[in-house]
Structures are given as C-alpha cells and as structure tokens.
Amino acid sequence: MEILVCARRVPDTSENEIQLNSAGSDIERDDLVYSINEADNYAVEEALQITAKFGGSVTVVTVGGEEDEEILRREMAMGATHGVLISDGTFMGSDGRGIATILKAFVQKGRYDLILTGVQAEDGGAQVGGMLAAMLDYPFASLVNSIEVLDAKKLKISREIAGGNREINEIDLPCVLSVQTGINEPRYVGMRGIRQVASVPIPTPTAAELGIDAATVGAAAAKVKRVDYFVPALGKGAEMLKGSREENIEKLFELVATKGGLR
Amino acid sequence: MARIFAYIIHKAGVADDSAAELIAAARAIDATASPTALVTGSGADLDLVCDGLRSSYTEVWKIDNHALAYPNAELIRKALVKVLPPQSIVLAAHEHFGIDLGPGLSIKTNATYVPDVLAIEGLDGGQLKVVRQEFGGQMSTHVQCDIASGAVITVRPGAFKPQDSARLSGNIVDKSSEAGTLTAARRYLETIAAEAGDVDITKHNVLVSIGRGIQEKDNVHLAQELADALGAAVSCSRPVVDAKWLEKSRQVGSSGKTVKPKVYLACGISGSFQHLAGLKGNPFIVAINKNPKAPIFQVADVGIVDDILEFIPEFTNKVTGMRRAA
Numbered sequence: 070m071e072i073l074v075c076a077r078r079v080p081d082t083s084e085n086e087i088q089l090n091s092a093g094s095d096i097e098r099d100d101l102v103y104s105i106n107e108a109d110n111y112a113v114e115e116a117l118q119i120t121a122k123f124g125g126s127v128t129v130v131t132v133g134g135e136e137d138e139e140i141l142r143r144e145m146a147m148g149a150t151h152g153v154l155i156s157d158g159t160f161m162g163s164d165g166r167g168i169a170t171i172l173k174a175f176v177q178k179g180r181y182d183l184i185l186t187g188v189q190a191e192d193g194g195a196q197v198g199g200m201l202a203a204m205l206d207y208p209f210a211s212l213v214n215s216i217e218v219l220d221a222k223k224l225k226i227s228r229e230i231a232g233g234n235r236e237i238n239e240i241d242l243p244c245v246l247s248v249q250t251g252i253n254e255p256r257y258v259g260m261r262g263i264r265q266v267a268s269v270p271i272p273t274p275t276a277a278e279l280g281i282d283a284a285t286v287g288a289a290a291a292k293v294k295r296v297d298y299f300v301p302a303l304g305k306g307a308e309m310l311k312g313s314r315e316e317n318i319e320k321l322f323e324l325v326a327t328k329g330g331l332r
Numbered sequence: 333m334a335r336i337f338a339y340i341i342h343k344a345g346v347a348d349d350s351a352a353e354l355i356a357a358a359r360a361i362d363a364t365a366s367p368t369a370l371v372t373g374s375g376a377d378l379d380l381v382c383d384g385l386r387s388s389y390t391e392v393w394k395i396d397n398h399a400l401a402y403p404n405a406e407l408i409r410k411a412l413v414k415v416l417p418p419q420s421i422v423l424a425a426h427e428h429f430g431i432d433l434g435p436g437l438s439i440k441t442n443a444t445y446v447p448d449v450l451a452i453e454g455l456d457g458g459q460l461k462v463v464r465q466e467f468g469g470q471m472s473t474h475v476q477c478d479i480a481s482g483a484v485i486t487v488r489p490g491a492f493k494p495q496d497s498a499r500l501s502g503n504i505v506d507k508s509s510e511a512g513t514l515t516a517a518r519r520y521l522e523t524i525a526a527e528a529g530d531v532d533i534t535k536h537n538v539l540v541s542i543g544r545g546i547q548e549k550d551n552v553h554l555a556q557e558l559a560d561a562l563g564a565a566v567s568c569s570r571p572v573v574d575a576k577w578l579e580k581s582r583q584v585g586s587s588g589k590t591v592k593p594k595v596y597l598a599c600g601i602s603g604s605f606q607h608l609a610g611l612k613g614n615p616f617i618v619a620i621n622k623n624p625k626a627p628i629f630q631v632a633d634v635g636i637v638d639d640i641l642e643f644i645p646e647f648t649n650k651v652t653g654m655r656r657a658a
Contacts, residue, residue, distance in 0.1 A: 080467070082602075083544055083571075086625045087470040096471060165435075165445060188431075192466040194447030199435025208406060208517035211432045225521070229587050230428045233526030233580055241517040251574035292444040292478040301465060301472040301627070307619055307635030314643065317636050318650050321618065324634060328616040330538045330562060330595035331651075 070125035070218070072116040073181040074149070075172055075198070076109035077131055078140045079191040093297050105140040108187025112248040114255040115216060116185055117148045123218055125182070126150035132160060132171050141271055146262035147255070152269075157276040162288025165193070169200035170286055174279040176205060183224075184245045188212055195247065202245035210240055211247045334482065335417060336367040338389070339424040339433070341403065345380035347371075350425035350487070352494035355388060357423050357487045359495070360452035361460065366390045367423070369502075370415075372408050374401040386502040396508045402520045405432035411511035413440045419482040426486035427586070434486045443482035446475070450491045455479075468604045469627040488605065489586075529581025531565050537594045538564035541584060543607075544571040545600015545621060545640050552577055554644045555599060561651040567591065569601045585610040599640040603628025620644075 080087065084102040105113075116127040128151040129144040131137050141152030155175055163171065176184065186198035188211060195211065202209030210226055214235065217225040222242055227235040229249050240246075276283055284290060310317040325331065338354035340347050351369070358367035369389040371382050374396055382394045395411050416422065422437065424430040426448045438445035450472070451463040458480030465472050477483065533539060540559040546552060552566070559566045566582065573583045584591050585607045592613030599620050601607065608631060611617070619632035622639050629635040636643065 082467050082470065086623050087467045088625070089471070096467075165447075166439075169439075191468070194445075194464070195431050196435040196445055196447050199432070200439050200445070203409075203436035203439035209432070209436060210518060212428055227524070228428065228432075230523070231586060232590070233583065233588050235524045235526075236428075237521040237524060239519045239521055244517070250570070251576075254576060293446060294476045296461070296474040296476050298466075298471050298473050301469065302630070304631040307617075307629045307632035309629070309635045309637070314638060314646065317638070318643075318647050321634065321636065321647065322650050322654065324616075325538075325562070325595055325597075325618070328595050330564070330597075330616075331655075 070119060070123050070182045071180060072120060072125060072127050073176065073179070073184045074109065074112045074116050074127060074129045074144070075131070075184065075186045075201070076113065076129050076140060076144065077106045077187075077190050077193075078103050078133065078137045079106045082191055089298055089300060093299060096298055103136075103139075105143060106187050106190045108189060108248060108250050110144070110187075110255050111250050111252050112185040112187050113144045113147060113149060114253045115248055116183075117256075118253060119183070119216065119218060128153060128179075128181075130155060130172070130175060132156070132163070132168055138271060142263055142266050143258055145266040145269060146258045152271045154271050154273045155279070156273045157281075159276050159283045159287045162291055162294075163286050164291035164293040165196040166200055166292070167286040167290055169197050169204055171276075171279070171281060172197070172201050173204045174281045175274065176201070178279060182242050184243070186245070186247050188247045188249045198245050198247040205245070208240050208244045209246070210238060210244070212249045213246045214249045214252050216246065216252075334419045334421050334479075336361060336365050336421045336423065337370045337393075337416065338367045339370045339412075339422060339430075340381065340385060341425060341427075341429055342371065342373065342377075342381040345377040347381050347384055348425065350427075350489055351385060352388060353489070353492040354423045354425070354487060355497075356492040356495055357449070357452060357485070360492065361421065361455050368393055370412065370422070371395070372397070372400045372403070372411060374398050382504050386504065387499050388497070388502075390500055390502045392502055392504045393507045394504055395511045396506070397511055397514060399514045403429055404516055404518065404520050405429060405436070406516040406518050407514045409433055409437050409440060410514055410516075412437060414512060415507045415510045416441060419480075421479065421483045421485065424484070424486050426488050430486040434484050438484040441482055441484070443484050444477055444479050446477050446479070446483055446485040449485055449487050465605070468602055470602075470625060490609070527581060529579045531582065533565050533567040533582055533584070534589055534591050536565040536591075538562055538597075539567045539584070539591060539593045539595070540564050540597045540599065541567040541569065541601060542572055542599050542640075543569040543601030546572065546577070547641065549575070549577040551641060554641065554648070558597075558644050558648045558651070561648050561655065564597075569604070569607045598628050598632065599644060601628055602626045603631060
C-alpha cells in the first residue's frame with residue numbers, strides 16, 4: 070500500500086509556554102521548541118504499521134521552508150521511505166484551503182492508496198484533510214482511532230465520537246483519514262537514527278513544478294486571515310496560593326477538607 | 333444579506349443543545365437574522381425533531397431519506413450541496429460530526445471554512461471577524477474571513493449562550509425530493525460503546541486528576557497514593573490515555589467521561605476545552621501546574637504554581653499525617 074502522510078512542524082506546547090510578542094501581532098517565536106505536530110506523528114506510526122504488514126511505502130510531505138526539513142528527517146528516521154518538502158515563496162500566508170490546494174497538486178503527481186493527516190494542528194482548525202479529500206473526490210473520515218485493512222480496496226476504521234464511544238465505518242480506497250492521537254504508540258527516535266538519514270536527499274518541488282496556479286494559494290488567495298493574537302480571558306481566574314510549598318500544602322488541606330474532599 | 337442556516341444534530345428524536353446556541357451565533361453575525369434549521373434523518377424521529385424546532389426557528393428544512401438514518405457526513409454533504417442556495421452561510425457545532433462535515437462541505441459549495449469559532453465580532457461588508465483559540469487554549473486570535481461567496485462556520489459547543497426569545501410556530505419545508513438518491517464511499521456499520529473500566533470515576537466526589545505533567549507511567553502511583561489518602565479516585569486528561577499510562581475509562585472530557593465531583597484536583601493538566609467539557613456540576617477546582625500560563629488557572633478556584641512530582645507526595649504526607657492525628 071502506498072501511503073502519504075501530510076505533516077506539519079509546530080511549536081510544541083508541552084515544551085513551551087506560549088507567550089504574546091510585544092506588538093500582539095504574533096506569539097513570541099524566539100527560543101520556541103518546535104516539533105512535528107503530535108497527531109501527525111501518530112499518523113506516520115500508523116502508516117508504518119500498515120506497510121510493515123502489507124508492504125508498500127510511506128511518504129511524509131510538508132508544505133513550508135528549510136526549517137521544516139527537520140521533521141521530515143525525524144519521520145524518515147522512524148522509518149518513512151521518503152520525505153518531501155513542498156516549498157515556494159508564493160505559498161506564504163496560505164490559509165487551510167490554500168494548503169489543501171497545494172497538497173492536491175502533489176497527490177495528483179503521484180499514486181497513493183491512502184492519505185493520512187493528523188486530526189488537528191496545534192494552531193489549526195482540523196480542516197486540511199477534509200478539504201483535500203473533497204478536492205480529490207476521495208472519501209474522508211475524521212478522528213480515526215483504528216484502521217484495519219480489509220482488502221486492497223477498502224478499510225474498516227473507527228472514529229472517536231462523544232463519551233469514548235467508537236463509530237465503525239467501512240471506507241473505500243483511495244481515501245483521506247485524519248488520525249486521532251492515541252491510535253498507537255509511536256516508536257522512539259534517537260539521535261543516531263536521525264544522523265543515519267541526514268544525507269538522504271529530500272525533494273523540494275515548487276509551485277511551477279506541481280502546476281499550481283499562484284492565484285489559488287498564498288496570502289492573496291487566503292480568505293481566512295489571522296489578524297492578531299491575545300491572551301484569552303476564560304473565567305474569573307483562580308485564587309493563587311503564593312506561599313512556600315509548606316504553606317500552600319497547609320492552606321490546600323484546609324480548603325479541600327472544607328469543600329468535602331476528605332471522606 | 334446571505335441566508336443563514338443552522339445544521340441541527342439530533343438523537344432519538346431530540347435536537348442537540350447546539351440548536352439554540354446556533355441561533356445565538358446567527359444573531360452575532362446579523363442581529364436581525366432568522367436562521368433556517370437544516371435537519372436530516374429518517375422517519376418518525378426526524379419528524380419529532382423538526383416539530384420541536386418549530387418553536388425556535390421560523391423555518392425548518394427537512395431532508396428525509398432512509399440513507400440518512402445514521403448521520404454519515406458524506407451523504408449529508410451530498411444532500412446539502414443540492415438544497416443550499418448559493419452564498420449560504422451554514423452554521424454547525426464543532427464536534428465529531430461538524431469536523432467530519434464542515435471542511436468538505438465548504439469545498440463543494442465554494443464557501444469559506446471558519447472552524448471552531450468562540451465568538452463573532454460582526455460582519456462588515458463580506459468580512460466576518462471571529463475569535464478562535466490556538467495552542468490548546470493558551471492563545472486567542474482574531475480572524476478576518478471573507479465570506480462574500482458563502483461560509484461554513486463551526487461553532488464551539490457552549491461558546492454561544494442561547495437567548496430567551498418568543499415562542500415561534502415555524503414552517504416545516506420538506507426538501508427531501510431535492511436531495512435525490514444518495515450513495516457514499518464510506519458506510520456506517522455500528523457504534524461500539526465505551527468499555528467500562530475497573531473504577532467508575534463518575535461515581536466519586538473527589539478526583540485526583542493527572543495530565544501530561546505526570547511525565548511518565550512510573551509516576552502515576554504518586555496520584556494513586558494521594559487518592560488513597562483522600563478516599564478519592566484517579567482520573568486523567570487525554571495525553572495520559574494517549575500515552576497508555578491509564579485506561580480510557582479514566583479520561584475526563586468530551587471524548588471521555590463526564591464527571592460531577594465536589595472537588596477536582598487538576599494536577600499537571602493544562603485545561604483544554606475538550607477536557608473542561610467533561611467537568612460538570614460546578615466542582616471546587618484546584619489546579620497545580622508548573623506553567624503559570626496554563627488555561628486551567630483561569631477556570632480553577634484555587635491555583636498553585638508548582639511541580640506536581642514534588643508537590644503531590646508532600647501533600648499526600650500531609651493528608652496521611654492529619655488523618656493519623658485525627
């Protein structure tokens with residue numbers, strides 16, 4: 070089975086405090102730790118497990134710049150056969166639809182039985198996979214938390230729905246699935262593995278090479294544009310205990326006891 | 333002004349709470365809006381839902397087709413593409429069905445997709461300004477959307493408060509024949525109910541709940557020891573289940589369990605909206621997290637910035653000591 074995984078490099082929220090920059094125009098990006106979007110990593114692992122059983126190859130593709138190459142190498146160290154960096158100045162400022170347009174052009178240059186994405190990016194809207202599927206007229210399923218290959222033409226998948234229930238579907242290939250975190254246990258990647266793929270060439274197709282009309286991508290075509298960032302005000306805010314740890318423990322014990330927290 | 337539609341999700345003949353929230357969202361786009369309900373399904377259940385919606389919607393478009401008895405996003409998209417007028421604005425709840433339907437529907441109707449909206453600041457010309465969140469709720473952002481050629485907007489459940497309004501007696505318009513015959517390349521088979529776990533976290537008054545901050549499986553016992561001392565149970569947020577440190581049955585959130593404890597100790601939990609959606613009944617929330625910017629501190633009653641791996645064992649000692657003394 071030929072599998073394509075669409076991935077992105079994003080600021081890692083488990084490693085960073087996301088802060089506002091002084092102008093409020095963006096998050097503070099200096100010193101941020103970036104990594105592959107978590108759900109995308111699960112998608113790559115799932116692709117590797119499928120090809121280990123049924124043969125075929127796994128291609129990981131991302132749209133971006135030089136700095137995004139590191140996630141492709143990481144996923145190649147995990148076992149992905151190919152990494153592709155689609156890169157062109159005209160792509161800057163693309164919205165979700167623009168990214169789907171770029172990926173569609175890439176998909177049509179190849180031949181893939183299955184296309185996986187992560188369910189959502191840290192700064193995204195769970196949209197590119199569903200758009201790509203509709204552009205290609207492929208069936209789509211979101212929030213996928215298990216994949217079983219039935220035969221060369223169809224899969225049995227489950228979707229995560231409310232309350233931990235699972236919705237089971239049969240879906241024809243080729244299709245696009247957005248993969249939920251927790252679907253598998255992604256394998257560990259060490260520095261040694263990454264060094265081993267350090268010199269494997271990564272193709273960088275451009276808009277012209279993929280036959281993409283520049284008017285359909287980038288900031289000019291984007292109908293959805295982020296204006297600014299700001300720190301959300303969600304609730305009234307907690308009463309912060311600011312004593313020493315010992316004092317905080319003392320206070321917390323009293324509070325928990327008062328609120329019925331001791332049986 | 334483009335026509336605004338609200339796609340209504342429903343179950344067993346009853347419309348979801350989002351039906352009222354979508355009216356509020358429509359009014360945030362246009363204060364005079366009188367949105368049209370879009371309801372798909374089959375048979376008596378569908379009729380019950382449509383009838384119930386007449387009191388809050390002036391018009392209810394019904395699409396009755398036996399293929400739509402279960403809400404399959406691909407089939408529903410095909411039906412909606414046939415019945416929606418050009419430039420329509422379609423609102424839907426941002427949950428597992430809306431996420432499935434929205435992106436593809438926007439492509440097939442050449443509309444702008446605006447996902448997971450928390451607030452709508454207004455429409456100016458064809459430009460809609462909305463508020464979204466990113467990075468697990470750590471940051472909000474204003475987003476400007478050109479919706480002149482139509483829009484599919486998914487709205488975060490609970491974000492728009494339903495308004496009181498006069499009881500209506502709306503019309504039901506049967507659009508079934510326009511939808512035609514429907515077939516899909518994705519076919520629903522069955523729903524498998526969540527597995528019951530060893531501990532039922534919905535039955536406990538006190539929960540010691542752990543998140544990514546617990547760092548590794550070998551640390552989970554720290555939370556269990558505190559729970560034992562308090563007479564509580566251990567629950568968790570999604571990353572702990574994803575990492576297979578605890579069973580799915582321990583997860584609090586929209587894709588896990590809904591709990592109603594009296595006291596909720598959120599330890600190393602950032603506080604995403606999916607997690608908070610599973611926390612009902614206005615519990616006393618204590619948040620302990622080493623990130624002072626964690627969104628959980630905004631909804632908690634009491635907050636402590638500290639490393640849970642050090643804080644929890646010391647707190648356990650305190651509880652055990654006090655109990656022995658008592």
